[in-house]
Amino acid sequence: MKWLMVFLAAWLVLLAYDFSQFQKNNMIEPYSQFVVALNRGDVSSVSVGKETIEGVLKTAPPGRPKQFIVERLDDPDLTKRLLASGVTVSAVHENSFFRDLLSWIVPALVFVLIWLFFTRRFGGISQGGGMLPIGKSRARVYVEKDIVTRFDDVAGVDEAKQELREVVDFLKNPRTFSKLGGRMPKGVLLVGAPGTGKTLLAKAVAGEASVPFFSINGSEFVELFVGLGAARVRDLFQQAKAQAPCIIFIDELDALGKARGLNAIAGSSNDEKEQTLNQLLAELDGFDSAIGVVLIAATNRPEVLDPALLRSGRFDRQVLVDKPDRQGRAKILEVHMKAIKTEPAVSPDFLASLTTGFSGADLANIVNDAALIATRRQAEAVAMQDFNSAIERVVAGVERKSRLLGPHEKRRVAFHEMGHATVALSLGAGEEVHKVSVIPRGIGALGYTLRRPIEDRYLMDRSELEAKLAIALGGRASEVVFFDDISTGAADDLDKATEIARAMITRYGMSAQLGLATYEREGAPFLASGARAFEYSEATAQRIDAEVSRLLDKAMSTALETVKSYRSMIEEGASILLVQETLDAADIKRLWQKSQRRMAA
């Protein structure tokens, strides 16, 4: 047992070191900002190390400390410039003994740890005291207090902020909130593409409510050793409860909360994930929200989440954090441009018009890059040309090429999306339209509604399914009507429509032609081998195909009719979309009411 204590002590040292490194890393500022501050004469003193430069500013920027750390770049005449601007310069001789020692110890320890773990786990010793130190490890649960992020730092996502304000109110005073009968938030799911500011929003909630912020990445729950994920979840909640009110933030929830059925098919060892997920569900159900712990999770793939997570009392609030539209981008640019000095000719609004489809993180990068480019040409302030080069760089990035739509494509997408929206509005089918968008790969096209767990939903009847089919084809119908031509843009829609039509026939017995027999089983769309489960003859297959086409044709003519009768609404909506890129619920309602009035007249 003695060596176990030694081991524990070593582990703690490691943790402490890790944490201090983490905190340091967290303080690192972009080099460009350092240079801008230097040019402004705002730097009081610096000490130059081998890899980093630490320094003190004369005046602290809003919300930040005076001290800063930047990574040292190859900048030969820096010293000259530093001296010229009267900065106190000193050099530090970095004592690397400790670090070298650690870089030795770390791999050795990991080895010992793995060995220990396996001998214990498979050596017949049940999960006793020996596991505890590992289970208690907080290595990658980050706790931050006194967070300086505020809602003002997050721009262009006003709806999301509005929804989260309530969480802030709750955290500020959980007890009175519950006394007054407010609906207490427990789990909030932020849904949006990467880089749209989900983490930033969660932090801002913690900052506004001045509560501690626990964060962990969903994939880190499952990456480590077998059997640890569940312990870690328990541990995390225990720590959090002890510090309530507070926020627990889980990034990439999808890594942890994938639908269990999918895992079974993939056939890999997903016991671990399932255990962890079950533990998370148990913790969520087990705590009384009145103590003031709010779980916020983020995902960009809501469709793969286990429906159990979305049940009421769990993540029953979903907040869409979509890619910003033009106005949103201008605001985000403004936020980030506060930190740099720009020429008066630089207009956030104009920059926003060049960056359709960019996320908040892309925009932050652009501002940073532009500042770097300006620094390199030793400019006084960042000019439009610097921003242009920075944007080009991002656009040229390999996977991002497709992000910028030409005016032609944009027009087509606008009509396509208005087609979907109009058919959805006119047929109802329980699908309210919250948002229409022409931003590539945003989630908000056609008012994105998150899949709800089955038991929350009523049964779908045949007319609803038929309406769904027509909605899926509405995009293409609109292209046919307005462009007299079709594009490749509808491929996904056609897939979806075909799938619905097939299910109606082969699973729900909704075709008079094929009767009540089912031909495919629910939940088993593909076998482990990836092949379809055919349980019928070739002749039946032909009849199914014929029925599928018939249903699709019928839905298409419904869609075409609807599009034709709402022509002017689609035209008006599309022209607004071309300017502001998104239509929100209010815009859509206005358009709809106008067209209803027009039709009544």
Ligand code: ADP
């Ligand atoms: P996500 O968690 O959605 O992937 P992050 O919150 O990590 O995105 O965003 C990364 C960075 O991009 C932020 O730290 C911030 O600098 C910038 N950013 C992203 N979205 C916004 C926004 N809406 N307003 C201001 N800055 C943003």
Ligand code: ZN
């Ligand atoms: Zn479509």
